[in-house]
Amino acid sequence: MQKAGLNILYTAWWLKTMMSKELKEFGLTHEQYNVLRILKGKHPEQMCVRDIACRMIEKNSNVPRIIDRLEIKKMVKRASSSLDKRETVITLTQGGITILDASTLVVNRLMDELVLVNEKDARELNQLLEKIRLQEK
Amino acid sequence: MQKAGLNILYTAWWLKTMMSKELKEFGLTHEQYNVLRILKGKHPEQMCVRDIACRMIEKNSNVPRIIDRLEIKKMVKRASSSLDKRETVITLTQGGITILDASTLVVNRLMDELVLVNEKDARELNQLLEKIRLQEK
DNA sequence: GCTAAATAGATGTATATACACGTAAAATGT
DNA sequence: ACATTTTACGTGTATATACATCTATTTAGC
Numbered sequence A, B: 001m002q003k004a005g006l007n008i009l010y011t012a013w014w015l016k017t018m019m020s021k022e023l024k025e026f027g028l029t030h031e032q033y034n035v036l037r038i039l040k041g042k043h044p045e046q047m048c049v050r051d052i053a054c055r056m057i058e059k060n061s062n063v064p065r066i067i068d069r070l071e072i073k074k075m076v077k078r079a080s081s082s083l084d085k086r087e088t089v090i091t092l093t094q095g096g097i098t099i100l101d102a103s104t105l106v107v108n109r110l111m112d113e114l115v116l117v118n119e120k121d122a123r124e125l126n127q128l129l130e131k132i133r134l135q136e137k
Numbered sequence C: 001g002c003t004a005a006a007t008a009g010a011t012g013t014a015t016a017t018a019c020a021c022g023t024a025a026a027a028t029g030t
Numbered sequence D: 001a002c003a004t005t006t007t008a009c010g011t012g013t014a015t016a017t018a019c020a021t022c023t024a025t026t027t028a029g030c
Helices: A002-024 A030-043 A049-054 A063-072 A096-115 A118-135 B001-026 B030-042 B049-053 B061-071 B094-116 B119-133
Strands: A075-078 A088-092 B076-080 B088-092
Touching: A002 A030, A002 B001, A030 A049, A030 A063, A030 A075, A049 A088, A049 A096, A049 B061, A063 A075, A063 A088, A075 A096, A075 B088, A088 A096, A096 B001, A096 B119, A118 B001, A118 B119, B001 B049, B001 B088, B001 B094, B030 B049, B030 B076, B030 B088, B030 B094, B049 B088, B061 B088, B088 B094, B094 B119
Parallel strands: none
Antiparallel strands: A075 A088, B076 B088
C-alpha cells in the first residue's frame, strides 16, 4: 500500500517537528542534538568526524558543518589526531554535556509521551518497519 | 519505546532517499514532485499557493520557492487571481504533466516494491502510526 | 467610508541536505 | 623508495526547511 509509505513520511515529519520545538529552547537543532548524543555515547573518548557521520540517522548530513556550529557554541572541541593527521577528533566540552543532559531529559519525556503505545505495539511497529527496510539493496 | 521513534525517523529517511534517487532521473526533487502531484489532483483546475502548502507532507515547506524552480523548468505557470489579487494561482503545463506521469510510474513501482508487505501488515502499520499521531496536541 | 486587523504570498537569513570537488595524509602495489 | 589509489575532511553550490518580516490586498469593526 502506498498509504503506508506516506504515513511513515508524515509521522516522521511530525516527530521531528515536535522534537525540534523542544530543542529550540536549548538553542539546538535536531541534527546538532544528534551529533551531541553520538559523542556522549563514547564520552570521554573522542570521535573522528567519520565515526560520527556513519552513526547519523540522516546519512547525508554534512557533519563538518554541524560541528562548526557546535564549536561556535563551545559545546565541542576540534583537534587534529596525532595518529592519523587526516582525522579531526571531536570532544564534548563540559558545557556541551550540561546542555545535552538537560535537553535529553526533555526529549526523552516527549518521545515517551508520543511514541507511547504499549510494549507489544512498539515491538510490532519495529518489526514492520524493519521488514520494510529489508528491501534495502 | 524510544527505539520505535528512531525506527520511524530512519525508515522515513530511507524511503525519501530511495525516492529521490529515482526522481533525479527526471530532474525533480522530492518536494517538487510533491507539489506537482498535488496540482495534478485538481487539474485542470488551478490552485493557489496556500492550498498547495496545506497539502504538503512537510508542512513548513516554502512553497513559493519550490514553485520558482518548477516555473523555471516550465512545469507550472503562475498567474495572479482576478478574484483575490493577493492570490497567485498555479497551473500545471503540458510539459509538467508529461514529466509527472512518467515519474509517477517509476515512483509508484518503487513504493510498491519497498512498502510491500501484505495488505494486513500495511493496515496494521497504518493503525499503529495513526495511533502515535493521535498524541497530536 | 475609513481605519485596523487579517490574509496571501514574496523575500531574507540561518541551518540542513545532497552531492561534487579539492587538499592533505595514509595505505598500497611494484 | 616512489607512484597510484584511497581515505578523511573541508569547502562550494543548489535546494529545502524553519521562521521572521515586508507588501499588497481583503475583510471586519465602527
